Amino acid sequence: TQSTWVCPFCSIVHxxxxxNIIFESEEYIAFPDRKPASDFHVLICxxxxxxxxxxxTSSDIPIVNGLAQACENIMEQESLNKDNCLIGxxxxxxxxxxxxxxxxxxxxxxxx
Numbered sequence: 001t002q003s004t005w006v007c008p009f010c011s012i013v014h015x016x017x018x019x020n021i022i023f024e025s026e027e028y029i030a031f032p033d034r035k036p037a038s039d040f041h042v043l044i045c046x047x048x049x050x051x052x053x054x055x056x057t058s059s060d061i062p063i064v065n066g067l068a069q070a071c072e073n074i075m076e077q078e079s080l081n082k083d084n085c086l087i088g089x090x091x092x093x094x095x096x097x098x099x100x101x102x103x104x105x106x107x108x109x110x111x112x
Contacts, residue, residue: 009099013047023077028070033103038086040078040106044070050100053089067102080106 013029022042023030033041046063050056056064075082086108089101105111
């Protein structure tokens, strides 16, 4: 029997993979990284399946802007000092899940 790959982030979006949701809007969701690099490390992703950052085009700018806005909302919600946050994407081939996601890590001064 051949198994069908299921995107783990899509599973979280569709609630088949239980996780602690940090933030959720109509278009975006944020949840803890399973291997946190610091005290607070979340992944923010669009609810639609979008490939990694390397494969985006100019038509995807609204998705990236939405990720940035969700990140701002989370920093405010969690009272994070923006100067001590690390925000970014992994660039392929250093991508473990092929679903666009933005890392928000705090405090960057305590990164492992």
